Amino acid sequence: MNVRKMNLNNIEIAVVDSEETLITDGSSALDLFATIQYEFGCSRFVLRQSHFAENFFDLKTGIAGNVLQKIINYQMKLAIIGDFTIYSSKSLKDFIYEMNSGKDVFFLSSEEEAIYKLTNVQRKY
Template identity: 30%
Template sequence: MPDVLQERAGVAVLVCDPAGPPVTTTQEALDLIGGAAFGGAEVVAVPADRLDPRFFSLGTRFAGEIMQKFVNYRLRLVVVGDITRHLADSVALRALVAESNRHGHVWFLPDLAALDARLAAAT
């Protein structure tokens, strides 16, 4: 299944295929952003497993670079999936996830049903 633009809770969301190419560079993130923006998406839902493991190791600054790109292009990034193993290893990541989920630009959610609920609550 390729990445698909869907309307979820009245919001245009690019739902990325779990089997799609991994996001391992900022250029790959920009390519994803470009495709999403071109398609009219407001939100990009990326499976956690498609993100390079460096994303979850904050010392690499990869997450910050990727998140900033989404903010700069006014697209919301939603990391979808179980990141428990990453959270167990990092107090800083737990803090980032908690803070991000309090705001509107980047969310970490367990599944698409949680995304639907979050989008519905925001409208």
């Protein structure tokens, strides 16, 4: 796993690059976020869709809710980048829409878009 630390508008963001699945449940997510926060001093993260176990995107498993609740509870912010159009679940599409309307978790298509969202979360779109 490689972590690139970016600083934009005096906000530090950890961009994670890895070929591995990093998050399989709430515990692995919290371990990852805590490690990055400790080692890099960042509480905002950019992860790729491939970093999450596939069952994360099946809302019935509860993994997405568990992971994202940790982000909110620990006052962190997360952008997940990928192609979410591959999922046909209406409930997942609604969930992604709701998350993107908030201020803590975003599902986006590019790293550039993710960094912008994480550094300008108060801006109205």
